[in-house]
Amino acid sequence: MSDWNVEPDDDEAGAVIRTVARQLKLWREAAGLTQAEFGTAIGYGEELVSSVERRRRIPRPEYLDAADTALNAGGKIAAMKEDLAEIRYPKKVRDLKKLEAEAVELCAYNNSVIQGLLQTEEYMRASMATRRPAFTEEALEQQVAARLARQDILAEAPPRVFSFVQCESTLRRPIGGTMVMRRQLEHLLALGRFRNVDLQILPLDREDNAGLAGSFRLLRLQDGSTVGHNEVQLVSRVINEPKEAQVLDMRYGIIRAQALTPRESLAFIEKVLGEE
Template sequence: MASVRDWDSELEDDEAGAVIRAAGRQLKLWREAAGLTQAEFGAAIGYGEELVSSVERGRRIPRPEYLEGADEVLGAGGKIAALKQDVAEVRYPKKVRDLKKLEADAVELCAYNNSVIHGLLQTEEYVRASMATRRPPFTEEELEQQVAARLARQDILTEVPLRVFSFVQCESTLRRPVGGRMVMRRQLEHLLDAGRFRNVDLQVLPLDREDNAGLAGSFRLLRLRDGSTAGHNEVQLVSRVITDPKEVQVLDIRYGIIRAQALTPRESLAFIEKVLGET
């Protein structure tokens, strides 16, 4: 049986809490309608009574296998299992959910990075290695949650209809050995694969360029379906969506200059291959 320690216990915002409490109420109603006690129900699906109680009170997030087992035991015909998608979304930190929603509404995503490889282009090993350097460190459970959240966003690269992506990576991000030599080799190989997608333009801004309009740091632009554009900036302890037209315009101008200063996509793939050969 799973123990309470195996489950997420931090509901960090009102939206997540509301979803989990609603799911808990539905599970309790179905269980009571079936005439089962919490102990009987828990035994039937392979979980302890304490954990069942915590889920029904909205204090624990029910995992997909919990919902699937409940659906089968309670004869819900898919009605409980249907909660999996909503529950899965709130397992991720709020800032990740907010960004994912913004990305989902975008038709074009543009990003400049000068510290690490952009999150949508990272391998699982690279994600894990970069997050493991955090201080104070994540617990093992928090680290797994963060890694899963980062990887879940990457589906957007190949979702239909295809969006347009433009990435500019500072050369420093290609040479910084996050996770060690072999992790970086696989990361560079992954970049080469992603850079060949028809909907992805990947550019490198070499360190020997005298002019660099991105010295103020990494940022991204999202061109939305309604014709508007939003910016996003993430720095120490702050993740900020930018909607003020004047601020967005500044970022738009900077990104255009950065792209002009960078190598072309074709030149950039050759550059990445060169760095890979040196790694």
């Protein structure tokens, strides 16, 4: 179990929390059980049951499964696991995931770390562990779970089109150590062979680099519009103003032209891997 830790302006999560807590309490009272009796029936303490009903704690899937069985709910309580699974993630992650679900093409340029959709879990944990102030263990697990959940989009049908440009520096920065980076580079090679993924490397010896201002993403949506996404220190911003999105679109096109082709890029990654 864990604290809710919901952002003050996260109305969507708040609504889900209230609904789940209310339903659990109604089912318990309808069964004529006190919080202590219900806790005994599902294998949890009275204090924890009280915290869940007062919306101070988030029930894990096994809590809802146990409640469903003890209250003979026939799957109605267990079904709430899907709603809770989404709101466990920070609001900015959920909003980004919704945008990604609407996109027919996703493009990303990164010059600091491997792009999140391309990261192995080991690399992900190692990069997040460098954050200062440090994440708590619980917050780290939440961040990792949220990012891993977003990666499902790479294999969803019908396949979307993905374009990634990674600066060479991201291949050589030894986040997590040698073995973590080896597995990360091997993972890049595997993803780069997906038919709907174009993976390009922008070498450090290029005299021209239109991406010096930093990493960013572009999402081309089903309605034909394009939005950008920029994440820097303490700020995660969706850029939907057409003129600003157009600048990023133009910039990304130049970056792709300056980078190695997808075929050359896979060979380059293999070369770097051989140097590890």
